[in-house]
Amino acid sequence: MTEYGVVLFHTTSSVMQAEKVLKKAGFSTKLIPTPRQFSSDCGISLRFVWTDYANVKSTLDAAKVEIQAIHQL
Amino acid sequence: MIYLDNAATSWPKPDEVLKAMSDVLERAGGNPGRSGHRLSIAAARVVYDARETISSFFNLNDPKRVIFTSNGTHALNIVLQGLLKSGDRVVTSSMEHNAVMRPLRSLEKRGLRLNIVQCRPDGDISLDSLAKMLDSETRLVVMVHANNVTGTILPIAEIARIVHRANSLLLVDAAQTGGELPIDMKALGADFLAFTGHKGLLGPPGIGGLLISPGFETSELQPLMQGGTGSRSEYEEQPEFLPDKFESGTVNLVGIAGLLAGIRWIEEKNISEIYAHEKKLTRTIMEGLSTIRGIKVYGTLDPDRSAAIVSFTAEGRTVSDIGLMMDEEYGILTRVGLHCAPSAHRTIGSFPEGTVRLAPGVFTTIDDICTTLKAIKTIVHS
Numbered sequence: 001m002t003e004y005g006v007v008l009f010h011t012t013s014s015v016m017q018a019e020k021v022l023k024k025a026g027f028s029t030k031l032i033p034t035p036r037q038f039s040s041d042c043g044i045s046l047r048f049v050w051t052d053y054a055n056v057k058s059t060l061d062a063a064k065v066e067i068q069a070i071h072q073l
Numbered sequence: 074m075i076y077l078d079n080a081a082t083s084w085p086k087p088d089e090v091l092k093a094m095s096d097v098l099e100r101a102g103g104n105p106g107r108s109g110h111r112l113s114i115a116a117a118r119v120v121y122d123a124r125e126t127i128s129s130f131f132n133l134n135d136p137k138r139v140i141f142t143s144n145g146t147h148a149l150n151i152v153l154q155g156l157l158k159s160g161d162r163v164v165t166s167s168m169e170h171n172a173v174m175r176p177l178r179s180l181e182k183r184g185l186r187l188n189i190v191q192c193r194p195d196g197d198i199s200l201d202s203l204a205k206m207l208d209s210e211t212r213l214v215v216m217v218h219a220n221n222v223t224g225t226i227l228p229i230a231e232i233a234r235i236v237h238r239a240n241s242l243l244l245v246d247a248a249q250t251g252g253e254l255p256i257d258m259k260a261l262g263a264d265f266l267a268f269t270g271h272k273g274l275l276g277p278p279g280i281g282g283l284l285i286s287p288g289f290e291t292s293e294l295q296p297l298m299q300g301g302t303g304s305r306s307e308y309e310e311q312p313e314f315l316p317d318k319f320e321s322g323t324v325n326l327v328g329i330a331g332l333l334a335g336i337r338w339i340e341e342k343n344i345s346e347i348y349a350h351e352k353k354l355t356r357t358i359m360e361g362l363s364t365i366r367g368i369k370v371y372g373t374l375d376p377d378r379s380a381a382i383v384s385f386t387a388e389g390r391t392v393s394d395i396g397l398m399m400d401e402e403y404g405i406l407t408r409v410g411l412h413c414a415p416s417a418h419r420t421i422g423s424f425p426e427g428t429v430r431l432a433p434g435v436f437t438t439i440d441d442i443c444t445t446l447k448a449i450k451t452i453v454h455s
Contacts, residue, residue, distance in 0.1 A: 011137070011304050
């Protein structure tokens with residue numbers, strides 16, 4: 001079974017920016033309602049394949065996308 | 074029909090704008106940034122695409138500092154009402170629209186110290202007079218990029234240098250220039266730029282925006298409205314991050330989609346070419362009117378220093394008579410009167426009668442202008 005991670009953001013604008021940046025870099029992502037177990041500023045979060053964690057994080061950092069937290073689902 | 078009221082609102086709009094507005098409701102009709110389902114996300118993507126496009130169109134370089142508003146007036150009010158405190162000094166020009174003058178006059182009654190630089194009768198400003206008015210207590214300078222009566226373009230980049238030397242902030246009202254002349258926020262040096270979507274940017278009425286320069290610390294600016302943002306829902310306090318701090322309540326998704334389509338259309342046509350086309354029309358109007366006996370043309374009479382706006386009056390005819398005859402007998406639509414800018418009309422010497430304003434747009438042709446000039450000559454000499 002695929003293990004997923006989720007990126008939390010402060011604002012929807014950052015979610016949309018992150019989705020664009022990661023899609024362009026070829027990652028498989030999905031926008032989902034923020035899982036209730038994680039407190040987030042924003043109602044939408046970005047789900048990704050957990051094995052991509054390091055690359056997702058460095059891609060977002062390089063594009064200066066502001067994130068709130070990353071958790072494993 | 075010849076539509077020469079593009080300074081009030083542009084018409085017609087490109088087909089792409091109409092289509093984008095209808096498409097977004099059909100395809101992406103959720104509430105952007107509120108729910109997490111596919112229609113909400115599709116709507117949020119449209120809004121973010123627009124933010125990104127606007128940020129790059131004005132060379133702002135930060136989509137989160139594009140704040141959507143309902144129009145230019147709303148954008149101006151966010152800065153005027155949210156930044157200024159009793160006792161602050163504000164400097165503005167005598168060519169401002171009531172969108173600036175009315176909030177400033179109201180704040181003045183509550184202790185704001187307001188100083189107005191008297192512009193020349195052609196609508197231009199003396200940079201020396203401006204520099205002399207600025208001191209260490211001047212919090213903000215508000216300047217119209219091109220006023221809505223004569224179209225005179227102010228030298229904003231030079232004004233910004235003077236303003237920043239005095240450690241003050243600059244708010245630019247770009248209602249008449251957005252989408253009409255190329256605007257580079259960084260090169261202009263504006264700290265805030267207010268635009269409206271329904272004029273040169275070819276979007277629908279009801280959408281506009283405020284651009285906040287990356288150098289400005291937004292904790293100094295209080296939001297005009299507070300409320301739901303789709304973020305930090307567990308807290309009852311307004312978030313500090315952008316753009317949410319200044320965008321409470323559901324945004325105008327349909328307006329944003331139309332504005333995005335308008336800007337994309339302009340980018341495809343190339344704004345420099347649009348500007349050159351409108352400049353040619355403006356030159357033809359200025360030169361044509363100047364040859365008609367009994368007509369007085371206001372402004373610089375120099376299309377290189379003007380947006381596509383020309384104001385005139387005629388001896389022996391009221392402006393309302395001229396406007397009515399142009400509409401009823403020739404199907405030429407203009408705007409007459411004071412154009413919500415009494416101070417500008419006082420400056421150019423046309424208060425309280427006002428002027429007839431001709432404002433061509435991207436779809437206006439040289440033939441339209443020639444027909445208009447012939448009609449004006451007939452009306453004035455009849």
